[in-house]
Amino acid sequence: MDFQHVENLFRRYKGQFVDIKTISGGVYEGTVLEITNNYVALSIKTDEGEPDQVFVLLHSIESVLPRLIP
Numbered sequence: 769m770d771f772q773h774v775e776n777l778f779r780r781y782k783g784q785f786v787d788i789k790t791i792s793g794g795v796y797e798g799t800v801l802e803i804t805n806n807y808v809a810l811s812i813k814t815d816e817g818e819p820d821q822v823f824v825l826l827h828s829i830e831s832v833l834p835r836l837i838p
Contacts, residue, residue: 771805771826778803778832786810787833788824796822 781800788796788810798810801821808829810822 774826774829775803775805778808781832781834785835787835788829789831789833790824790828791830792828796824798822 778800782803783800785797785799788808790796796810796812798812800808801811802809805826807823807825810824811819812822814820
């Protein structure tokens with residue numbers, strides 16, 4: 769399956785805050801840092817308040833919700 773459409777969608781939201789829901793039921797909230805043809809990298813804040821990175825494979829994504837941070 770070609771994930772070019774998903775990759776292009778994330779390119780529109782690079783640098784913005786998004787919620788990603790995966791097929792397995794996981795939910796990731798963070799800022800889009802990097803997009804490749806295999807994954808999207810998010811910058812998330814840990815409980816300690818320090819930034820961390822999460823890599824979500826494109827084929828595992830069920831939905832994407834862009835959000836505005838006031």
